[in-house]
Amino acid sequence: MADFFASGRVVDFILVMLLIEGLALTLYHRRTGKGIPPANLAGFLLSGFVLLLTLRAALTGAGWGWISLGLTAALLTHLADLWLRWQTLERQSAKPEPPV
Numbered sequence: 001m002a003d004f005f006a007s008g009r010v011v012d013f014i015l016v017m018l019l020i021e022g023l024a025l026t027l028y029h030r031r032t033g034k035g036i037p038p039a040n041l042a043g044f045l046l047s048g049f050v051l052l053l054t055l056r057a058a059l060t061g062a063g064w065g066w067i068s069l070g071l072t073a074a075l076l077t078h079l080a081d082l083w084l085r086w087q088t089l090e091r092q093s094a095k096p097e098p099p100v
Contacts, residue, residue, distance in 0.1 A: 011056035018049060043081025050074040 004010050022045045029035040054070025 008056040008060045011052050015052055047074050047077035
């Protein structure tokens with residue numbers, strides 16, 4: 001089990017599960033129209049993906065430069081996701097309410 005973690009294979013497994021989750025949620029939304037739209041999934045899935053790749057790099061002994069680059073990329077993708085969500089909320093709140 002220690003080798004499973006030290007080799008980074010645990011992260012490979014989680015990355016595959018993350019991709020399956022994204023595909024399943026996308027298919028569910030496309031078939032039913034319910035759930036989270038794929039465009040809204042992309043931001044947090046991407047930041048999680050980058051963070052997991054950075055964890056894999058750390059577990060397999062990558063240099064600090066690669067790890068700091070990965071952490072910075074994860075932060076930037078996370079902030080971009082937050083900014084896009086904020087913009088969506090502002091657009092939704094700016095729409096006038098239909099008369100009742």
